[in-house]
Structures are given as C-alpha cells and as structure tokens.
Amino acid sequence: MPELPEVEVTRRGIAGPLAGAQVVAARLGKPLRWPLGCAPATLSGATVGGAERRGKYLWLPLAREARPAGGLLLHLGMSGSLAWLPGGAASEPGPHDHFDLVTDRGTLRLHDPRRFGAVLWSPALDAAPAAPLLARLGAEPFDPALTPARFHAALQRRRAPIKAVLLDGSVVVGAGNIYACEALFAAAIHPALRADRISRPRAARLLQALRDTLARALALGGSTLRDFSDVHGGAGAFQSQAAVYGRAGRPCPRCGAPLARRVMAQRSTYFCAACQRR
DNA sequence: AGTTAAACCTGGTTGC
DNA sequence: TGCAACCAGGTTTAAC
Numbered sequence: 001m002p003e004l005p006e007v008e009v010t011r012r013g014i015a016g017p018l019a020g021a022q023v024v025a026a027r028l029g030k031p032l033r034w035p036l037g038c039a040p041a042t043l044s045g046a047t048v049g050g051a052e053r054r055g056k057y058l059w060l061p062l063a064r065e066a067r068p069a070g071g072l073l074l075h076l077g078m079s080g081s082l083a084w085l086p087g088g089a090a091s092e093p094g095p096h097d098h099f100d101l102v103t104d105r106g107t108l109r110l111h112d113p114r115r116f117g118a119v120l121w122s123p124a125l126d127a128a129p130a131a132p133l134l135a136r137l138g139a140e141p142f143d144p145a146l147t148p149a150r151f152h153a154a155l156q157r158r159r160a161p162i163k164a165v166l167l168d169g170s171v172v173v174g175a176g177n178i179y180a181c182e183a184l185f186a187a188a189i190h191p192a193l194r195a196d197r198i199s200r201p202r203a204a205r206l207l208q209a210l211r212d213t214l215a216r217a218l219a220l221g222g223s224t225l226r227d228f229s230d231v232h233g234g235a236g237a238f239q240s241q242a243a244v245y246g247r248a249g250r251p252c253p254r255c256g257a258p259l260a261r262r263v264m265a266q267r268s269t270y271f272c273a274a275c276q277r278r
Numbered sequence: 279a280g281t282t283a284a285a286c287c288t289g290g291t292t293g294c
Numbered sequence: 295t296g297c298a299a300c301c302a303g304g305t306t307t308a309a310c
C-alpha cells in the first residue's frame with residue numbers, strides 16, 4: 001500500500017511529536033514480518049530522536065543519556081499505517097494493532113491488517129539487521145545526484161521490463177504499483193519496454209515524470225485505496241487523480257483509447273496501449 | 279548475475 | 295444467502 005508519498009506523509013506526521021519523546025513502554029501484537037529483535041521492555045527509557053525515511057522504510061533513532069542507542073526500522077508493508085495518539089493512556093489496541101511505542105507524550109501505534117509490515121530494532125542504521133535491507137535500495141527519487149544521465153546509465157544495465165525495474169527499487173526507490181503506472185503513463189512509455197531500450201531523452205522524461213507524480217501525490221497526502229491513513233486518521237486524495245491506475249476500460253485521458261490492464265511483474269499494470277510507446 | 283516466481287497475511291469484492 | 299475465487303499500496307527469499 002504505502003509507497004513513498006504515503007510513507008513521507010507518515011514521517012512528517014510523527015517526526016515532530018516523536019522528537020525528544022521518552023519511551024515508557026512498548027507493546028507487541030501479532031507477529032509482523034520479522035521479530036522485533038529485542039525485548040520490548042529494553043526500549044523503555046530511550047529518547048526518540050525523530051523520524052527519518054529511506055525509500056519506504058522509516059527509521060526512529062533512539063538515544064540514552066545523549067548517546068546513540070540503536071533505533072527502530074519500520075516498514076508499512078501493504079496495509080500498514082501509523083497513528084499518533086497524543087496524551088497519556090491510549091485507547092485499547094484493536095485486533096490489527098500490532099505495535100505500540102508508548103512515550104511520555106503519546107503513543108505511536110502501528111495498524112497493519114495483513115502484517116507484511118515490520119518493526120525491527122537495530123543497533124545502528126548501518127549495522128545488521130537494518131543495513132542489509134537498505135543496502136539494495138536505489139537512489140532517492142529527489143536526490144539531485146540522480147541526474148538524467150545517471151538514471152539512463154542505470155537503466156542501460158537492466159534488461160527487465162521498465163515496470164519491473166521501477167517496482168523493485170534497485171535503480172530508484174519510492175514508486176510502488178500506483179506511481180510506477182502513473183509515471184510511465186505521464187512519460188508515455190510502455191510498461192513492458194525493456195529498461196535498456198529506453199533512450200536518453202525518454203529516460204530523462206521518465207525521471208521527471210516520476211518526480212512530478214510523487215511530488216503531486218505528496219501534496220495531496222498520498223493515496224488511500226483502502227487501508228492507508230495519515231497519523232491523524234485522515235485519508236489521502238491522490239487516488240481520485242490517477243490517470244490510469246485502477247481504470248481499465250475507461251478512456252485514456254490523453255488519446256481516448258480504452259485503458260488496458262495486464263499483469264506484469266506479478267502486479268496489475270494499467271496503461272494505454274495506444275499512446276504509451278515501446 | 280540477473281530475472282522471475284513463491285511466499286508471507288487478512289479482508290473486501292465479485293461471481294456462480 | 296453461501297461459498298469459492300480473485301484482488302489489494304510490498305519485498306524478502308527461493309528457484310530458474
């Protein structure tokens with residue numbers, strides 16, 4: 001579910017409240033993707049430094065007596081969302097609330113019905129178990145170091161369909177199924193086109209389209225198909241602006257041809273076969 | 279080494 | 295109404 005815009009909306013919602021908050025307790029619900037990696041009680045007394053993001057991961061640095069004390073790596077998976085519940089006693093956790101970080105300012109609660117999400121304690125961001133998960137990630141989409149030339153060069157090394165390359169995050173992180181479809185449509189590139197067949201100008205156009213799409217989604221608070229909500233429980237608004245995602249059979253906004261749906265890289269792919277060129 | 283499929287879960291929607 | 299089949303924002307892990 002949550003792609004980069006949703007994760008960033010979440011980060012912005014919790015960074016302020018969490019910065020400087022002291023952990024009082026941690027509670028686990030049903031198992032998530034991996035075990036937490038430490039006894040929940042050992043988190044008590046730590047001070048949360050805020051919230052950072054890398055790809056679709058969130059990192060909450062912890063400190064004790066002003067010294068780094070590891071942190072929590074969070075992933076929202078397909079159906080996860082975080083809520084910030086200010087004040088003392090938070091409400092009873094529901095059946096899909098699988099992690100509470102109780103602080104002196106409020107409770108950070110992970111809600112994740114499908115439990116593909118994760119909360120993982122790691123001694124540092126560049127140490128196991130966090131580091132191996134982040135090691136394979138490509139560039140941040142808004143990193144100025146990701147120039148059109150570098151993006152094109154990275155695509156030249158990949159023979160897989162461009163849709164699959166965008167989804168796996170090995171070149172650039174942040175796009176999931178919705179925004180990969182939308183960016184390819186905006187750049188008028190066919191999702192099945194091999195990445196190494198994309199010309200330099202078209203790669204530049206795709207990078208710009210990806211950035212524009214992610215930025216627009218961010219400004220709208222992300223997309224809410226079903227589960228996602230921001231930390232106050234609010235829904236995103238981008239889904240109603242989607243040009244192609246979830247719109248099979250409806251007319252292409254650019255050329256009017258009926259939009260197609262085809263499974264690619266194990267995911268439903270929405271595109272216009274008429275104006276997204278190979 | 280690079281690419282593709284299977285697996286992890288729950289719940290909502292669709293169709294017989 | 296009941297029930298099976300299919301679908302959903304991700305990505306690690308295993309298998310070609």
